[in-house]
Amino acid sequence: MQIRLYFTAAMKWFMLSVILLAVGCYERPSAERLEYDSDAVQALRQEIKSVDWDE
Amino acid sequence: MIGPRIAKGCFNIAYLRSLPCFGNRLSCLPAENSSTKHTPNHPAKRTLKHAIAKLVFALTALMTLGCGETLPPAYKLNSVEFLRQEKLFLGSGEHFDDAYKQEIGSILTALFGTPNEPLVPALLGEDDPVLEVMRPENINMAAGPVSLDYHGKGGGLYRQHCSHCHGITGDGNGPTAAALNPYPRDFRLAKFKYKSTPLRSVPRDHDLTKVLVNGVPGTSMPSFGTLPDGEIAALVDYVKFLTIRGQYERYLMAELSNLDDGEPLIDLKLAQKYHQLAAIEQPTEQQEEELEEVEEQHLDSMWGVVGERLMEDAIERWVDADDNETEIPEAPDAFDSGHDGHRDFVATGRELFYTRGNCAQCHGDTGVGNGQIESFDDWANDWIKTPGVNPFNPKTYKTFTEAGALPPRPIKPRNLTEGRYRGGGQPEEIFLRITNGIEGTPMPATPALTSDEVWALVAYVKFLPYGDVNELPDRQINEKAIAR
Numbered sequence: 001m002q003i004r005l006y007f008t009a010a011m012k013w014f015m016l017s018v019i020l021l022a023v024g025c026y027e028r029p030s031a032e033r034l035e036y037d038s039d040a041v042q043a044l045r046q047e048i049k050s051v052d053w054d055e
Numbered sequence: 056m057i058g059p060r061i062a063k064g065c066f067n068i069a070y071l072r073s074l075p076c077f078g079n080r081l082s083c084l085p086a087e088n089s090s091t092k093h094t095p096n097h098p099a100k101r102t103l104k105h106a107i108a109k110l111v112f113a114l115t116a117l118m119t120l121g122c123g124e125t126l127p128p129a130y131k132l133n134s135v136e137f138l139r140q141e142k143l144f145l146g147s148g149e150h151f152d153d154a155y156k157q158e159i160g161s162i163l164t165a166l167f168g169t170p171n172e173p174l175v176p177a178l179l180g181e182d183d184p185v186l187e188v189m190r191p192e193n194i195n196m197a198a199g200p201v202s203l204d205y206h207g208k209g210g211g212l213y214r215q216h217c218s219h220c221h222g223i224t225g226d227g228n229g230p231t232a233a234a235l236n237p238y239p240r241d242f243r244l245a246k247f248k249y250k251s252t253p254l255r256s257v258p259r260d261h262d263l264t265k266v267l268v269n270g271v272p273g274t275s276m277p278s279f280g281t282l283p284d285g286e287i288a289a290l291v292d293y294v295k296f297l298t299i300r301g302q303y304e305r306y307l308m309a310e311l312s313n314l315d316d317g318e319p320l321i322d323l324k325l326a327q328k329y330h331q332l333a334a335i336e337q338p339t340e341q342q343e344e345e346l347e348e349v350e351e352q353h354l355d356s357m358w359g360v361v362g363e364r365l366m367e368d369a370i371e372r373w374v375d376a377d378d379n380e381t382e383i384p385e386a387p388d389a390f391d392s393g394h395d396g397h398r399d400f401v402a403t404g405r406e407l408f409y410t411r412g413n414c415a416q417c418h419g420d421t422g423v424g425n426g427q428i429e430s431f432d433d434w435a436n437d438w439i440k441t442p443g444v445n446p447f448n449p450k451t452y453k454t455f456t457e458a459g460a461l462p463p464r465p466i467k468p469r470n471l472t473e474g475r476y477r478g479g480g481q482p483e484e485i486f487l488r489i490t491n492g493i494e495g496t497p498m499p500a501t502p503a504l505t506s507d508e509v510w511a512l513v514a515y516v517k518f519l520p521y522g523d524v525n526e527l528p529d530r531q532i533n534e535k536a537i538a539r
Contacts, residue, residue: 013111050330
């Protein structure tokens, strides 16, 4: 009986933690992170530099 | 009575047990009578209790650490626009190749950098006018993580003051955005409501500064008037930076519909081939012809995607924003409330309100803003006009909200009897609202009205919160309007 009571008390804390974490970690649906390819970024920067934009 | 109870301590178990509200519920607490079966102070049981508590604590700590975000802050893709383009040009169920998302990300990063290391896309070098639109020192001060140097100069101003509502990308979808009404502004549409320039023009620095300094009354946008001028200027430049970046991203997405399957926006293999051919010291005639052809294709592609879309479409309009300022003519003498003809002047404004000004259609016959109430602003219209979407049925736009769109809300016409004006309550500011309209909203410009007529409307709008319409001549105009 006593162990069951201790277990219930622990479960209460555990459930509370789970609920708080679930609420805290919930993220609204949002847009994706912008992914990029570092090599392509470098190559593009080179290309952009190599063009004479004044023309 | 309360004193001794506090002295005993609220956690005095004997005392708690004596309370009727707890009673038997405190069975886990030590019993009053040691002869009962409860013996919680037994060392073995105490150890068990401590072990369980430690386990719960460890699990909680583990789960908390597991939720930690370790990735550096990044701009977000305009997933809503990407989805809209897919629905418009490919039809439902079909998608653009995911490689385009990464290519758009690479082009944007090459030109604009990342939130921690932003770049100003000055393609023309030191003389590029874009350096006047968004000054690199200001961009560096506003972007990046929040910081303070030894001289007390702050960095990361945007993240400190703006991003929780407007989002790191300026998409108007920061962590608090969904809870606000109206939603924070999404800069990427390059539309600003309160400005001294006509519709479809970008605002002047002065306009953006004014919004930052004064805030927007009646919304969650606060005043940042206590910030030093330099910090306000830095934030203004960074807002322009995010606007140009966001608009350019939209242009890139619009280009996708013009491409063949798998064709890249900028063909880096073609660029590589061009450089290989150009490096040949003594080319054959065939190689020369090939070089000419490849060069043309390469430059066309670069010009189309970067030169035309970025320099001409997204940036140029900001360079001469000051030239578009709307002039405000002086108000007629009758505008002065002490003038003999003031009441007649206000009455003229009231007549225009119901007739040629067409104000009553939205603001309602009595000006309380209860006219047309099912319109949406352009930030919502941008995607709710996609075929198959009904803004009043969430099931039809679930894919958009999952992509990051905020549920659309109808825009409310202003209640003119409150005397609270989002764009500022000075007569000149109201004059501009009526003359130029409000960008991105159903409030139109009034090109058919003369400046004196607009001033008469301003007089009536300013009269509405405080004046009594029964004092005006021809009061039957109001009675007829209300009877409608």
